[in-house]
Amino acid sequence: MRIIEITDHIRDIEKLRNYNYLVSNDLIKKVSEIIENVRKFGDKSIIEYTEKFDNVKLDGIKVDEDDIKKAYRKVTNQQIKAITIMKKRLMNNEKIFFKNIKNTCSVNDGIKFKKIVQPIQSVGCYIPGGKARYPSTLVMCSVPARIAGVKRIVAISPPQDDGNVDPLTIVTSDICEIDEFYKIGGPHGIAALAFGTQSLKKVDKIVGPGGSYVTAAKQVISSSTSIDMLAGPTELLIYADGLADPRLVALDLISQAEHSTDTICGVITESKSVASKIKNEIESIISNDKISRKEIVKQSLERNGFIAIAENENKIIEFINEMAPEHLEIMIKNGGEKVAKKVTSGLTLVGENTPSSASDYLLGSNHVLPTMSFGKTRSSLSVMDFIRINNIISSSKKELRVLAPYIKCVTEAEGLFNHYEAVRNRLENKK
Numbered sequence: 241m242r243i244i245e246i247t248d249h250i251r252d253i254e255k256l257r258n259y260n261y262l263v264s265n266d267l268i269k270k271v272s273e274i275i276e277n278v279r280k281f282g283d284k285s286i287i288e289y290t291e292k293f294d295n296v297k298l299d300g301i302k303v304d305e306d307d308i309k310k311a312y313r314k315v316t317n318q319q320i321k322a323i324t325i326m327k328k329r330l331m332n333n334e335k336i337f338f339k340n341i342k343n344t345c346s347v348n349d350g351i352k353f354k355k356i357v358q359p360i361q362s363v364g365c366y367i368p369g370g371k372a373r374y375p376s377t378l379v380m381c382s383v384p385a386r387i388a389g390v391k392r393i394v395a396i397s398p399p400q401d402d403g404n405v406d407p408l409t410i411v412t413s414d415i416c417e418i419d420e421f422y423k424i425g426g427p428h429g430i431a432a433l434a435f436g437t438q439s440l441k442k443v444d445k446i447v448g449p450g451g452s453y454v455t456a457a458k459q460v461i462s463s464s465t466s467i468d469m470l471a472g473p474t475e476l477l478i479y480a481d482g483l484a485d486p487r488l489v490a491l492d493l494i495s496q497a498e499h500s501t502d503t504i505c506g507v508i509t510e511s512k513s514v515a516s517k518i519k520n521e522i523e524s525i526i527s528n529d530k531i532s533r534k535e536i537v538k539q540s541l542e543r544n545g546f547i548a549i550a551e552n553e554n555k556i557i558e559f560i561n562e563m564a565p566e567h568l569e570i571m572i573k574n575g576g577e578k579v580a581k582k583v584t585s586g587l588t589l590v591g592e593n594t595p596s597s598a599s600d601y602l603l604g605s606n607h608v609l610p611t612m613s614f615g616k617t618r619s620s621l622s623v624m625d626f627i628r629i630n631n632i633i634s635s636s637k638k639e640l641r642v643l644a645p646y647i648k649c650v651t652e653a654e655g656l657f658n659h660y661e662a663v664r665n666r667l668e669n670k671k
Contacts, residue, residue, distance in 0.1 A: 241522055241545040243515050246508075246559055253563050256546055257504065257612070263456045263470075271456040275431040282437035289428040294370060296399045301439050303410055303421035311410035322602075323412050326379050329604035334387040338623045350639040354632040359389035360466075362441075363626060364433035365418075366448030369397035369425055373406035380606045380621060381448045382416045388626035393418055394443055396433065398425025425450075427457035434461040447621060449608060468625050469618065472611040473502035473544075475566035476596055477585070479556060480509050480518065483573040488592055490521035492569060495597040497540035498533040504565075506546040508556050515547040557582050564615035567596040586615040641667055 246252050277285040283301065291297050344355045365381035368374050378395055385393050395418045397405045404410075405423050413421045422440055424432060430450075436442035446458060447468040458467045476496040480489050493505045507518055522545075525531065526538055550556045560568060560583045568585035570576045576590040586609030589596055600607045608621035644663055651659040 241519055241541045241547060243512075243519060243547045243549065246548050246550045246555060250562055252548070253559070253613075256506065256544075256548075256563075263452065263459055267452060267456045268460060271427045271453060272460050274427045275434075275457060275460055278428050278431035278437065279435045282432075283439050286424055286428050286432055286437055289426065290399065290424060293426050293428075294398055296401065296403045298399065298403060298423060301422045301424050301437075303405060303413070303423060307404060308410055308414050310404075311407035312414075314407035315411050319408055320411060320415070323375060323379065323408070323415055326376060326602050327383055327416060329602060330379060330383045330606065331387060333604045334384050334623050338387050341623070341627070349642065351633065351635045354630075356630040356632060358628050358630050359391070360385075360444050360626050360628060361390070362392040362443040362445075363390050363394065364443035364446045364448075365393065365395040366425070366430065366433070366446060366450055366454060367395055367397040367409060368448075368450055368454075369406055369409060370400065373409055375406070375409040375412035376601055376607065377448060378409060378412045378418070379416060380608050382413075382418060384606065384621060384623045385447075385626045386417065388623040390626050392420070392443070394420045394422070394433065394440070396422045396424050396429045398429070399423045425454075427453050427460075430454060430457035430461060434465040445626075447608070447625060468608070468621055469610055469614060470612075471608075473504060474499045475504045475586075475611050476506070476569065477560065477563060477565035477567070478507045478569040478571055479560065479579070480507055480514055481572040482511050482514055484514070484571040485592060486514070486517040486521040487525075488595075489518050489571060490525055492595050492597065493518075493522060493541065493545065494525060494531065494537050495595070496567070497537045497545065499536075499540075501536055501539040501543060503540045504544045505541060506548060506565075508548045508550060508559055510550060510552060510556065512549055515549055518547060553579070560585065561616075562613075564610075564613045566609045566611045566615065567599070569594070569596060584616055586610045586620055637666065 244252065274289060286301055287298050341357055343357055346353050363385045365378060367378045382393050395413055397409055399405055430446060432440050433443050433446050445466040449471040455470050459470055474496060476493065478489055478492060489507060497503050497505050509515055522541065526534065531537060548559065550559055564584045566586040567589065568583060569589045570579055571592050580588045580590050587599060587605055589599055599605050606620040606622060610618050640663060644667060647663050648660045651657060
């Protein structure tokens, strides 16, 4: 894991980021062909692509009641309890936030203007699966949608080798009251959500993370169907001072690095001594301890891991705000809350007992977060992603007459004379 000294935070971050992950033109071309075939042939293409990519031949694509009953027999009571608690904690936080999103009505010179909060009608949740399983992602995607009042929540997830979706993910769909669940994934799954098939009615918005093919598919369909965000590899940046426990910092980096070899994990500090201690701790854990997914962790940290040294806290804050990491842990003795208010990230975790690994599951925060510096302009998935603001305005002839000279002035300046004619004729009308 390399140690670097920050000189130009913008250029330094560009060097540290794994921009090779960005969707290539070749990948867009491959994915576009898949999407077009699903658009033309529907279920037929879905079944063919599932056999090609997942090595599974499906008889039908929908998870039914029998599948749900079988899934319950394959999970433990403790797993059910954990998912239920996860749902409840996220739901409580989203409810409090949602209650503070208010309808408004203002009257300006007799013109009434309303902003009305309305839910999106239908949403599709993409849940990664196949050889891995992410029931927690189903909770994160569906709970805010339900709180927002979305009427139809659909989920899709790739099948396992036996042709079924992971049992715990199916059980989670039941706990979260998903309206429809389908055994499909990949770009063909995204296409099915966007355009519909004989078995699956299209949705208004698609949310949820995926690999490069899914990200490319979301990018392609985003011209006609709304999406939440384009997700890159997961990220963790830790701001550590001399009082941070090097072992805890190392373990947090390792826990994030186990996601994939593309994961970006780093530390920012003012101290060369802290940097050395953390680096040594990481090497010690990887070499001596029996950690799971060891090769993935090792490759991830060797390829993308870093410990950056900055002159002072102001430089550290500049670095953090330019990177806008998916997860930011602040592990400093004093002023953590103060720093948290100055920085930009997908999720900011303050204090040594707030690890990002816990936030992925049960702290009550959402783990669907912006990556690749998009934390500068958006935050985690929330009820905000599942509502729209209906703007309603009404004016009388009296108010329109007062504004008419200014409307005439601006429309003539822009050369759009018919705009004013539509106003003028109303004012001349005796009715």
